[in-house]
Amino acid sequence: MKTSRTWFAILAVCAAVTISLPTMVYADGDHGGDDSDVPRYFGVKFTRGGLGKLNAAGHAPIGVMGDHMHGEGELMLSYRYMFMDMGRNQIGREEVSPDFIAANVANPNAPPATFRVVPTDMNMEMHMFGAMYAPTNWLTLMAMGMYVRKEMDHITFQGGAGTNRLGTFTTVTKGFANTKIGGLIKLYNDGTHKIHFNAVVGLPTADIENEARVLAPHNTAPTLRVPYAMQSGSGSFDLHPGLTYNGKYEDWTWGAQWTSEIRTEDNDEGYNFGDIHRVTAWGQYSWFPWMSSSLRLAFETEGRIDGEDDQIRAPIQTADPDNYGGERVFIHGGLNFMGQSGAIRGQRLALEIGAPMYENLNGPQMTREVIITLGWQYAF
Numbered sequence: 001m002k003t004s005r006t007w008f009a010i011l012a013v014c015a016a017v018t019i020s021l022p023t024m025v026y027a028d029g030d031h032g033g034d035d036s037d038v039p040r041y042f043g044v045k046f047t048r049g050g051l052g053k054l055n056a057a058g059h060a061p062i063g064v065m066g067d068h069m070h071g072e073g074e075l076m077l078s079y080r081y082m083f084m085d086m087g088r089n090q091i092g093r094e095e096v097s098p099d100f101i102a103a104n105v106a107n108p109n110a111p112p113a114t115f116r117v118v119p120t121d122m123n124m125e126m127h128m129f130g131a132m133y134a135p136t137n138w139l140t141l142m143a144m145g146m147y148v149r150k151e152m153d154h155i156t157f158q159g160g161a162g163t164n165r166l167g168t169f170t171t172v173t174k175g176f177a178n179t180k181i182g183g184l185i186k187l188y189n190d191g192t193h194k195i196h197f198n199a200v201v202g203l204p205t206a207d208i209e210n211e212a213r214v215l216a217p218h219n220t221a222p223t224l225r226v227p228y229a230m231q232s233g234s235g236s237f238d239l240h241p242g243l244t245y246n247g248k249y250e251d252w253t254w255g256a257q258w259t260s261e262i263r264t265e266d267n268d269e270g271y272n273f274g275d276i277h278r279v280t281a282w283g284q285y286s287w288f289p290w291m292s293s294s295l296r297l298a299f300e301t302e303g304r305i306d307g308e309d310d311q312i313r314a315p316i317q318t319a320d321p322d323n324y325g326g327e328r329v330f331i332h333g334g335l336n337f338m339g340q341s342g343a344i345r346g347q348r349l350a351l352e353i354g355a356p357m358y359e360n361l362n363g364p365q366m367t368r369e370v371i372i373t374l375g376w377q378y379a380f
């Protein structure tokens, strides 16, 4: 990564802290009346969500980001673990076998004329560390750092043509993804219906020069820069605008959210991932104050990669910028647990599992087979 980018990222984080400091001091001087005995440090209230019942369905399912705002002076820390498994290759909606890809699908970096290495399975683990703080009721600041581990299994076909298998190999990469910072801005709140704007940016902190040892078709084992899918993030400066709606009535809560990832530039290696647009809607029911369940539908459309990294040239589908993006519809089921008293008061534990209903992919490309998100949140 260019040093200018690193400095830009550091500057942006400092700027966000600086902007929020005066309001934190203001909040400290503003409290009064019934919560004056609540300890405050730098404007942060240590109330553990007050004295009333905390509702497990008070936040959206854990797979939704930037879904809720906080009241003035509240701070929330969170950790999410996300696991995604990918497999089966598709072109459009049609499943294709590794042999079909090796024998028929053209390699844009020919020779060889077709792809000679085919990915068969991939899994991704992501660790997300987040913080939210509300200097005032109409603004919640948020920051999230992410660390990613990816593992991909491949079949190598022998030589330049045919379907004789030479062997298999697995590559593993680890690194930081982009860092998200920004704010959620209240637009409307009448107690039943709430709407806020998501103003978040993605800073180019991702590792995009990951390498791994591969098995090449002529039985050599070079170390190469891995294809785009195995890099740790976009590496570009991205905008993440969005709009979020939340509603509640008795034991029910529901909501909907639009978010996008818009690339504003090429990354340092000369390409950018396609823009992503997501729309999701959910419903939740609180069985008890401490437990709720959720059902969520999610639609996503993503463009192809624009430009290319000239160090990514292997005869594998993931090295072709055109084999990225597509449309996906997922259904997710979730559970939320909310601690009501003692040491666990204010602590939230949530799980969401998603499976595909529809995938139309620019391919050949592997399908997403399952997404699991496990999260812990603590507001005080």
Ligand SMILES: [Cu+2]
Residues within 6 Å of the ligand: 068, 069, 070, 076, 132
């Ligand atoms: Cu929060």
